[in-house]
Amino acid sequence: MKVALQDLVAELEQDVSLYEPDQLRQRIEALDRIETCLFHMPRPQDDAAMAEESALQRRVEAISDQMDAANRELYQEIRAEIRRGDGAKRLLAWAKVYDPAVHADYQLNGVGYDYLDALVTGVLQFDEPDSGIAELAPEMVFYQPTPARFIFDLIQCSALNEHDVLIDLGSGLGHVPLVANICTGARCIGIEIEGVYADCARRSAQALDLKQVTFLQQDVRSADLSEGTVFYLYTPFKGGVLRSVLDMLKAEAGKREIRVCTLGPCTDAVLQEPWLKVQGEQIVDQLTLFRSV
Numbered sequence: 325m326k327v328a329l330q331d332l333v334a335e336l337e338q339d340v341s342l343y344e345p346d347q348l349r350q351r352i353e354a355l356d357r358i359e360t361c362l363f364h365m366p367r368p369q370d371d372a373a374m375a376e377e378s379a380l381q382r383r384v385e386a387i388s389d390q391m392d393a394a395n396r397e398l399y400q401e402i403r404a405e406i407r408r409g410d411g412a413k414r415l416l417a418w419a420k421v422y423d424p425a426v427h428a429d430y431q432l433n434g435v436g437y438d439y440l441d442a443l444v445t446g447v448l449q450f451d452e453p454d455s456g457i458a459e460l461a462p463e464m465v466f467y468q469p470t471p472a473r474f475i476f477d478l479i480q481c482s483a484l485n486e487h488d489v490l491i492d493l494g495s496g497l498g499h500v501p502l503v504a505n506i507c508t509g510a511r512c513i514g515i516e517i518e519g520v521y522a523d524c525a526r527r528s529a530q531a532l533d534l535k536q537v538t539f540l541q542q543d544v545r546s547a548d549l550s551e552g553t554v555f556y557l558y559t560p561f562k563g564g565v566l567r568s569v570l571d572m573l574k575a576e577a578g579k580r581e582i583r584v585c586t587l588g589p590c591t592d593a594v595l596q597e598p599w600l601k602v603q604g605e606q607i608v609d610q611l612t613l614f615r616s617v
């Protein structure tokens with residue numbers, strides 16, 4: 325594996341195009357390859373091997389630092405565009421160049437993460453909490469972010485636009501409302517039971533001056549859903565909690581047409597709802613769109 329790392333380092337040192345802003349995917353993939361090689365490196369057995377490894381480590385650090393700096397520059401540029409109210413074009417352009425055929429491995433992983441997640445995390449710059457998270461009640465699902473490519477799918481398949489109000493039911497750190505608002509101008513609301521996550525999401529919105537994104541710390545079962553036109557569920561709860569929320573959504577659908585987007589195992593339960601009609605083909609591990617009937 326040391327040879328593999330040496331070859332990789334030599335290859336990356338030659339590739340000056342890697343530091344151009346639009347080479348984000350190549351940089352993220354190169355950093356992943358470096359990490360895999362480092363993980364499999366044998367321990368050095370003597371002083372000479374140790375010295376050789378230290379020299380290689382320094383070259384790895386130099387390349388990684390340069391790539392991280394190029395990424396940071398790209399994220400800062402996009403953040404400045406978002407603050408000027410002009411972030412949609414750039415983010416949507418990244419989503420458009422996303423080619424699932426090139427990412428067969430990620431697709432095989434179902435809900436795996438890829439360079440679009442690095443982009444979204446880098447741009448939103450969450451000040452991620454690592455403590456103070458309360459244990460969830462049974463039937464409530466722990467936090468896991470929607471992979472970024474599904475946020476762009478959600479925007480496209482629901483035809484989300486500035487006349488909509490998107491409500492993310494169990495919004496975690498807020499990726500979905502933040503990206504959806506930046507890309508479409510739709511008013512977006514995140515409802516999240518964990519206060520630490522809701523605070524963190526609010527700080528991200530404030531730092532980007534996103535006035536049409538709101539985060540509420542609440543149990544969805546006691547939330548006001550009356551403004552929503554599009555509701556998103558990345559399997560935030562199951563069993564009786566999901567049942568209660570589906571009944572609330574059904575009541576909203578009695579007053580106006582709504583769209584519901586799901587990802588993950590909750591989709592099977594939502595498919596059983598007679599007041600919702602699935603739109604298009606239903607594919608495992610992909611986003612599913614429903615319209616109320």
Ligand SMILES: C[S@@+](CC[C@H](N)C(=O)[O-])C[C@H]1O[C@@H](n2cnc3c(N)ncnc32)[C@H](O)[C@@H]1O
Pocket residue numbers: 460463464465466467468469470492493494495496497498499500515516517518521542543544545558559560561565
């Ligand atoms: C799988 S994560 C989804 C996060 C986010 N929607 C996303 O896609 O990036 C589920 C989230 O729902 C939250 N949650 C679970 N039960 C909830 C409830 N009853 N009311 C509000 N939030 C809840 C969890 O704390 C967690 O952050």
